[in-house]
Amino acid sequence: MCEIFCFNSNTPKKINECLQCFYNHSEDHPHGWGLANMQSNEFVIDKEPVKATCSQHLKDILSHPVIGKNVFAHIRLATVGEIVSPNCHPFTKADDNNRSWMLIHNGTIFDYPKLDEYIDKESGDTDSERILLYIIDKINEFEKSKDAPSTIKERFNILTEIVEDLSKNNKLNLMIYDGDLTYIHSNMKDSLYYLKNEEGFLVATTPLTDDENWKPAETNKLFGLIDGNIIFESGEHENEFILTEEHEKSMDDFLKSITRDEIND
Template sequence: MCEIFCFNSNTPKQVNECLQCFYNHSDEHPDGWGLANMQSNEFVIDKEPIKANCSEHLKDILSHPVVGKNVFAHIRLATVGEIISPNCHPFTEADDNNRSWMLIHNGTIFDYPKLDEYVEKENGDTDSERILLYIIDKVNEFEAKKGALSTIKERFNLLSEIVEDLSKNNKLNLMIYDGDLTYIHSNMRDSLYYLKNDEGFLVATTPLTDDIDWKPVELNKLFGLIDGKIIFESGEHENEYILTKEHEEYLSSLKRDGN
């Protein structure tokens, strides 16, 4: 699959050490890397379809301080989609009210026909990008019906419903940012961890430091973070993902097809 990373804080902090540790896992996730840093109300995004440890561009980025309040990173092990730049995470898109969204995903969508209509609309060919396009359409529908911008709480409630539905029979470890709120979701055991300290919130597929306070992200809930604090927490759904023989056969078929 992939590995994902998020840093969320109330003040800008340097995160080079954690990022370097994260990208050192790229030998097992060689199919691309991405980095997003929220600066002055816009994302600074870099990504390439090569192994992170082989990237001179990433090496140059990490040779300078990477400082931010909202930083996201991804290393890819391709399942759905070719190894090309448009398939590297993070994915970004604007909604009808010009709000920028970002998504990174660790998992696979095995069964969700509603995403099929986005195959012709996306820039690449990943299920992850389709998730973002689908979410934005739902936000657009909500705001058009309301006739006004959504509140942060309304967006969190809407995404809680979407994520619960999407998570049925699918692996859905997600990090999403909408310019205000960072959304975190996991529905597979031992696949996402967090560390809360004075620096802020760190969330990653595996613990990135020797700190003993890393804890598993609570399963089957959506969390909303602002300034290093959880401000929203959804109820618990029942869609824990457990790898089955059918899932393994599907993933093997993708590899045979060259994806």
């Protein structure tokens, strides 16, 4: 699967050290990297379908200060979709009220037929991009019915329902940003950690520093962050994901198919 990273703070901070540590994990996640620095009026996004440690573009980025208050990063171990640029995270899309959304995902959707209708609508061929398209449609439906833009709390409530439903039988470690709110969700034990300190709020698949205050993120809940603080927390759902031999075989078969394609190329 993949690894994901988020930094959320009330003021822009330099986070090169954490990012460098995060991207060093790409030896085990070689199928692409992404970086999103979410400025107030625009999303600055870079991504490539190559191993992060082999990317000159990423080295150039990290050779300068990376400063932001809402920063997201992703390294990919493909379980669905080809190793091409459109399949690299983050994914972004605007809703009908021109609010831009961003999503990164660590996991696999094994069972959710509602996403199938987006196979012909997405730019790439990943289950992760389909999740974002589905969320955007649900937001558009709500705002059309309301005949007005949604509030932050309304969007959090909509995503709470979506995430609970999506998490049944699927691994759904998600980080989403809607221009105001950062959404964090995990439904697998010991697969997401957080550190809150004076710098802000760090969330990552594995601890990235020697700080002993890293803690496992609570599972089966959706959290909403603004300015380094949790402002919304959903109730707990019951859809914990437990990796089975069948899941592992499915992912191994996909990875073997990628290897065969690379050899044939």
